[in-house]
Amino acid sequence: MLSLGIDIGGTKAHAVVLDDDNAVVAEDAIFTRRGLEGVRQVTLEVAQRVADKVGVGLRDFGAVGIGIPGVVDRDKGEIASAVNLRIERMPLRELLADQFSAPISVDNDVKATVVAAGMLLDSTSVTYINFGTGIAAATLDGTLVRGKDNAAGEIGHLVLNPNGDPCRCGQRGCLETVVGGAYLAPRMDMLGLDWTKLDAADTPTGWAAYDQAVRCISQIVGIVAVAYAPERIVLGGGVIGAAPWVIPAVKSFLIDRGHMVTFPPYAEIAERVTTLDHDNQAPAIGAALIGRV
Ligand SMILES: [Zn+2]
Secondary structure, X not given: OOEEEEEEOOOEEEEEEEOOOOOEEEEEEEEOOOHHHHHHHHHHHHHHHHHHHHOOOHHHOOEEEEEEOOEEEOOOOEEEEEHHHOEOOEOHHHHHHHHOOOOEEXXXXXXXXXXXXXXXXXXXXXXXXXXXXXXXXXXEEOEEOOOHHHOOOOOOOOEOOOOOOEOOOOOEOEHHHHHOHHHHHHHHHHXXXXXXXXXXXXXXXXXXXXXXXXXXXXXXXXXXXHHHOOOEEEEEOHHHHOOOOHHHHHHHHHHHHHOOOOOOOHHHHHHHEEOOOOOOOHHHHHHHHHHXX
């Protein structure tokens, strides 16, 4: 049986086909289009591309899963709100149902990603923290931790510093305003800094930005480590992928902090922090896995 997984991101729609051994047998990505009709078309187009690669039709997939950022009503297969795609409510499953034979699962993209992380790391105790345009976490603890309204792990708008920068949510100093891509990228531009090489900065502005970022990401790791106590803490998303210095810097920050306090057990938490080798594939792989359930 072939399983189709599609991740619809703010920039790209990425599809994979998994065989029964969870190997990726086809993959493709195209640029996202916004709005209801745009998302429907892009989903079908990228699905058709991978179907062609494995020589089947859309109706031949045994399972279909779609991951999308935002609040998803999994039971109805509806997107309640996806700000980056300019969607308020979209009955995605209903709009696509006539194209596929298999039932379609629609889920939040970070929830899908942690399912893939669990498979790839061979662990059932994993938290995946996505540092993309926004910030969100999802946890696998034997089973996926969904919480009320499928909203467990939506940590991006927890306030880190009440005197910090204003956030589009109306508060100040949310985690996203410090290390979410939507705020980080323009701030780096404004300060004339290069996020990808911030560890090599040689100005006080650069040192301060480096310090702030490492501190914030470490704090986020600490929050999820204490809240969920997972065996593995996976950091991923574009903000992490673009900057190879982040993981070692965060680990060393946590280890240093571990010398000062006994709880939280920061040094031991540092050992649990990791990344995925194929982080960019993981959301689509996870969507395919969720489609089988
Ligand atoms: Zn906010």
